[in-house]
Amino acid sequence: xxxxxxxxxxxxxxxxxxxxxxxxxxxxxxxxxxxxxxxxxxxxxxxxxxxxxxxxxxxxxxxxxxxxxxxxxxxxxxxxxxxxxxxxxxxxxxxxxxxxxxxxxxxxxxxxxxxxxxxxxxxxxxxxxxxxxxxxxxxxxxxxxxxxxxxxxxxxxxxxxxxxxxxxxxxxxxxxxxxxxxxxxxxxxxxxxxxxxxxxxxxxx
Numbered sequence: 330x331x332x333x334x335x336x337x338x339x340x341x342x343x344x345x346x347x348x349x350x351x352x353x354x355x356x357x358x359x360x361x362x363x364x365x366x367x368x369x370x371x372x373x374x375x376x377x378x379x380x381x382x383x384x385x386x387x388x389x390x391x392x393x394x395x396x397x398x399x400x401x402x403x404x405x406x407x408x409x410x411x412x413x414x415x416x417x418x419x420x421x422x423x424x425x426x427x428x429x430x431x432x433x434x435x436x437x438x439x440x441x442x443x444x445x446x447x448x449x450x451x452x453x454x455x456x457x458x459x460x461x462x463x464x465x466x467x468x469x470x471x472x473x474x475x476x477x478x479x480x481x482x483x484x485x486x487x488x489x490x491x492x493x494x495x496x497x498x499x500x501x502x503x504x505x506x507x508x509x510x511x512x513x514x515x516x517x518x519x520x521x522x523x524x525x526x527x528x529x530x531x532x533x534x
Contacts, residue, residue: 370391379432411423
């Protein structure tokens, strides 16, 4: 399997003309030309309503916004779609049915047409099963490294290696995971050495 990224994989699906869309949720605006009165009273998920436990139904409310920063692509907000919160804990959910669900720009959506449910499910299972490694890999993104310790960007997430390689992990992840293991091992040894030295200094002859 040739090395690629999630973004390139989805771009390839879009190029086939089968209705894929991926982007951040809406941003409230004030331009009349981006007026969407049909969005009023549509269900909307609070950003905090997407966690490692999935979607909290109690955090869904009726949207009252009608002016937006950019046009709404209703495909993004209509099942079947994957929702990913741009947070280091990498909350993710897959909605295969139900009505339209708006969400704001701190949540990234990946939506697919009905006939592509199998492929969408593959992407979801890949992201879900590798979520423990996502923070480490996404940390190579520049903006994540310079202080946004609680936030991942769409760029970081969409640059994750994909598709799955021969060993069940995306190609390119093997080296990174070995690096992660080495980093954690070295950190553990350094902590142990510091702790031992501290006890030695505190001991009396």
